[in-house]
Amino acid sequence: MANETDFLLALESVTVSFDGFKAVNDLxxxxxxxxxxxxxxxxxxxxxxxxxxxxxxxxxxxxSIKFKNEEISTLKEQQIVRRGIGRKFQTPSIYEDLTVFENxxxxxxxxxxxFGALFWNRANEIVERVRExxxxxxxxxxxxxxxxxxxxGQKQWLEIGMLLIQDPELLMLDEPVAGMxxxxxxxxxxxxxxxIKNRSVVVIEHDxxxxxxxxxxxxxxxxxxxxxxxxxxxxxxDSRVKEVYLGH
Amino acid sequence: xxxxxxxxxxxxxxxxxxxxxxxxxxxxxTLDAFRLNLVGKYLTYSFVALGLVLCWGYTGILSLGQGxxxxxxxYCMAMFLKLEASSVANTKIQSTPGxxxxxxxxxxxxxxxxxxxxxxxxxxxxxVILVPCFMAFVLSYAMFKRRVGGVYxxxxxxxxxxxxxxxxxGQQGYTGGVNGITDLRTLNGWDIRPxxxxxxxxxxxxxxxxxxxxxxxxxxTSKLGRILVAIRDKEDRVRFSGYDVANFKVFIFxxxxxxxxxxxxxxxxxVGFMSPSFVGIVPSIEMxxxxxxxxxxxxxxxxxxxxxxxxxxxxxSESFPELWLFAMGGxxxxxxxxxxxxxxxxxxxxxxxxxxxxxxxxxxxxxxxxPSPAE
Numbered sequence: 001m002a003n004e005t006d007f008l009l010a011l012e013s014v015t016v017s018f019d020g021f022k023a024v025n026d027l028x029x030x031x032x033x034x035x036x037x038x039x040x041x042x043x044x045x046x047x048x049x050x051x052x053x054x055x056x057x058x059x060x061x062x063x064s065i066k067f068k069n070e071e072i073s074t075l076k077e078q079q080i081v082r083r084g085i086g087r088k089f090q091t092p093s094i095y096e097d098l099t100v101f102e103n104x105x106x107x108x109x110x111x112x113x114x115f116g117a118l119f120w121n122r123a124n125e126i127v128e129r130v131r132e133x134x135x136x137x138x139x140x141x142x143x144x145x146x147x148x149x150x151x152x153g154q155k156q157w158l159e160i161g162m163l164l165i166q167d168p169e170l171l172m173l174d175e176p177v178a179g180m181x182x183x184x185x186x187x188x189x190x191x192x193x194x195x196i197k198n199r200s201v202v203v204i205e206h207d208x209x210x211x212x213x214x215x216x217x218x219x220x221x222x223x224x225x226x227x228x229x230x231x232x233x234x235x236x237x238d239s240r241v242k243e244v245y246l247g248h
Numbered sequence: 249x250x251x252x253x254x255x256x257x258x259x260x261x262x263x264x265x266x267x268x269x270x271x272x273x274x275x276x277x278t279l280d281a282f283r284l285n286l287v288g289k290y291l292t293y294s295f296v297a298l299g300l301v302l303c304w305g306y307t308g309i310l311s312l313g314q315g316x317x318x319x320x321x322x323y324c325m326a327m328f329l330k331l332e333a334s335s336v337a338n339t340k341i342q343s344t345p346g347x348x349x350x351x352x353x354x355x356x357x358x359x360x361x362x363x364x365x366x367x368x369x370x371x372x373x374x375x376v377i378l379v380p381c382f383m384a385f386v387l388s389y390a391m392f393k394r395r396v397g398g399v400y401x402x403x404x405x406x407x408x409x410x411x412x413x414x415x416x417x418g419q420q421g422y423t424g425g426v427n428g429i430t431d432l433r434t435l436n437g438w439d440i441r442p443x444x445x446x447x448x449x450x451x452x453x454x455x456x457x458x459x460x461x462x463x464x465x466x467x468x469t470s471k472l473g474r475i476l477v478a479i480r481d482k483e484d485r486v487r488f489s490g491y492d493v494a495n496f497k498v499f500i501f502x503x504x505x506x507x508x509x510x511x512x513x514x515x516x517x518x519v520g521f522m523s524p525s526f527v528g529i530v531p532s533i534e535m536x537x538x539x540x541x542x543x544x545x546x547x548x549x550x551x552x553x554x555x556x557x558x559x560x561x562x563x564x565s566e567s568f569p570e571l572w573l574f575a576m577g578g579x580x581x582x583x584x585x586x587x588x589x590x591x592x593x594x595x596x597x598x599x600x601x602x603x604x605x606x607x608x609x610x611x612x613x614x615x616x617x618x619p620s621p622a623e
Contacts, residue, residue: 055488081490093485095478102474107489111471114499117491120471162489 007066008033008200009054009170014063016053023049025224027063031170036201038211040235041221042245047204048090050221051172054202055087056080067170082109086168090175092155096148100139100158103147104130107162129165136194137161138187153184157191164195171195172202177210189213220245259596263548264461271454281443286562287555288450288518291457292318294554295511297539298460298547299504304536305544306468307500308480309397313405314508314535316412317380319527321509323416323423324379326522327363328372329432329440349431354421363422369436376513377506384505385498392494392501397483406529413528428523432516440517453514457551460507464547467503476500537580542590549592556591 009031016024024046031037039047052058054065056077065073072080081087095103108129111120134140137157142150147158156176163171176192177185185207192201192214205211211218211232218235220227222245228238235241275287296314303309330348339345342352347359365371387408391401416423424430432440439445467473478486479493486493516522525531535554542553557576564572587594 057484076492077487078490078492081488087488089485093482093488095474095481095485097477097481098474105471106474106478106486109490112490112492114472114495117472117475117496118467118470122471166490 006033007031008035008068010064010066011050011054012064012066014050014053014060014065016049016058016060022224024053024060027221027224027226029219029226031200031202033169033200034198036196036203036214036216038203038205038214038216038218039221040205040208040211040218040245041227044223045221046224047221048174049224051087051174051202051204054080054170054172055085078112081166081168082112084167084169086163086166086171088156088159088163088171088173088176090178092152092159094147094155094158094162097146099144099146100134100150101130101143103158104133104161104165107165109166133161133165136164137191153180153188156180157188160188160191160195168199170200170202174204175206176203177205177207185210259600260465260546260548263546263592264458264465267461267548267551268454268458271457272451276447276450281446284450285443285446285518286558288446288453289515290555290558291450291453291551292511292515292518293535293538293558294551295457295460295514296508296535297542297550297554298457298464299507300536300539301544301547301550302464302467302476302507303497303500303504304539305546305550306473306480307476307497309497309501310399310402310536311405311501311504312402312529312532312536313407313409313412314504315527315529315532316405316409317384317505317508318512318515318531318535319412319416319522319524320380320383321376321512322516322522322526323429323512324366324372324375324509325513325516326429326432327366328369329435329516330429331359331363331367332435332437333431333433348424348429350424350427350429351421356421360422376509380505380509380512381502384502388498388501389494392497395494397497406532409527409529409532413524416524416527424523426524428521428525430521430523432520435517441520446518449514449518453518456510456514460510461547461551464507467500468547472496472499534576537576537583540590541579541583543592543594545589546592546596549590549595552591 007030011027011029014024014027015022027050029050039050041047049058053060053073056072056075060073064071067083067085070083072083075083095106098106105122105126108126111117130143131140134143137160139154139158139161142154147155150158160173160176177188180188189210192203203214217229217231219229220235220238220241227244228235228241271287271291276284279287296318300311300314303311334346334348336346339347339349339352342349344352344357347356351359366375387405391397391404396404417426419425434440440449468476475486475491475496479496483493512522512526515526538554538557539550540553541557542551543549557579561572561576564575583590589597
């Protein structure tokens with residue numbers, strides 16, 4: 001194993017149990033700088049729990065999570081976000097009562113304290129950045145629309161945009177193409193391929209076609225443990241993976 | 249940039265101007281001094297309703313204990329006025345002259361230490377703001393940092409208002425007990441009892457209220473206002489956008505408590521006493537109803553709600569006193585079921601679009617309801 005300090009994110013012997021049930025069991029996972037990692041696995045394998053652990057939503061029972069060699073498992077969610085980790089949820093999690101513009105503006109990583117927000121000045125630089133992101137997520141023509149009127153796919157993009165504007169070093173996406181049409185999927189794959197530059201991305205996905213179109217490395221989780229890890233070919237050839245996941 | 253819920257800014261300004269005209273010009277010209285003083289009393293409740301718009305309507309924090317902050321503001325002011333009314337000359341028949349009459353009745357022979365600073369008007373005015381704010385801060389910080397919210401917060405604030413009432417009534421010698429602090433006379437030598445003083449106090453109250461509305465508007469139209477809406481909508485997501493949600497909730501709850509306290513202080517000045525019946529559960533819930541009926545998403549609406557309900561209350565209870573509570577209960581249920589955004593919502597969602605349609609039909613233009621493109 002390479003020197004530990006090379007990894008952007010390192011999970012070591014991470015265990016989390018809910019009332020005795022070990023959702024994640026002695027898990028080791030290392031993410032490199034600039035890597036795109038896809039996590040697959042059957043339902044209940046602990047995929048979403050792993051993301052919850054990294055972003056501080058769930059506290060681990062034992063083990064350690066280091067981001068750039070700093071232990072983050074004791075930090076609060078917003079502190080982890082400020083360290084440079086962004087998280088997209090499975091169901092679109094956006095502010096429905098605000099406009100697309102305001103959704104992106106709120107996600108801009110400045111004015112995060114009470115008085116900073118109260119005396120917030122919508123500077124040109126911020127407007128420009130919002131426009132730039134909106135362009136990337138195909139919503140440039142919808143900035144003034146209330147977010148609740150967007151289609152499901154557009155909401156997913158908006159949430160990805162809200163992460164992008166934070167410019168995180170590590171981006172975690174939980175089923176980004178779930179519920180999308182075929183054309184939306186293609187656009188999302190293109191979007192992901194542009195945004196993965198200069199950052200590491202962890203994606204949870206079920207859609208194997210989509211996985212094949214984006215993946216560098218794949219980790220297969222099963223019952224809270226890593227079952228297999230490697231490139232797509234290796235995963236396809238793995239008999240245990242076939243048995244628990246790909247086979248059916 | 250226009251947007252969904254702040255897009256009615258022009259309506260907001262019109263409503264603000266109408267309200268200002270109503271309370272500053274129309275009512276003083278048409279009502280006698282007694283009725284105007286009653287309106288002034290209603291307006292003090294609307295300070296509380298304003299605070300509820302901020303913390304309940306926009307942030308989703310329902311507080312059933314705003315009476316506590318109203319009461320604390322009112323009691324701070326009453327303590328100053330009572331001390332001034334209890335000069336040695338005024339109280340020479342007491343066994344201990346120079347202390348408030350209710351202390352004397354309760355065999356207290358010296359002014360309690362925490363009463364002493366209230367001999368200063370400056371200290372009192374600062375305390376009117378800071379005492380309730382400090383209390384709100386301690387309570388909300390302890391709860392929001394632990395992520396206690398929603399209905400639990402409502403229950404605890406309600407318990408707080410019950411506790412506060414019991415404390416005030418139980419400590420009769422220090423607080424005047426169930427009768428409250430009465431027989432208030434002068435403010436720094438200026439008699440607050442004659443009609444001429446009451447009219448001046450009414451205008452002071454109006455000015456403070458309009459100031460609070462503008463301050464509330466400033467908060468709600470800033471980015472902080474949008475964060476509050478976001479918290480109401482998806483608290484978790486706000487954390488994952490890098491904000492410390494608890495700090496924002498504490499801030500807005502404290503601001504709401506300050507508004508309530510200003511209302512309480514103005515109540516004491518205009519009505520001339522303060523008692524625990526404005527602190528407890530019932531008044532606290534009534535204030536939520538004022539806000540709900542007027543429209544919890546509208547600052548001016550909440551003021552209108554407080555005015556209308558209290559006007560109705562006076563009207564009803566002068567003729568059918570026993571029916572009033574049923575009427576108010578029915579009104580509250582009707583609001584929740586039929587128009588959850590209150591009267592203001594009814595106006596902006598139903599009436600204004602109708603007026604717009606009417607105008608368009610007259611001018612022969614086409615309705616412009618399609619979503620506006622980005623600038």
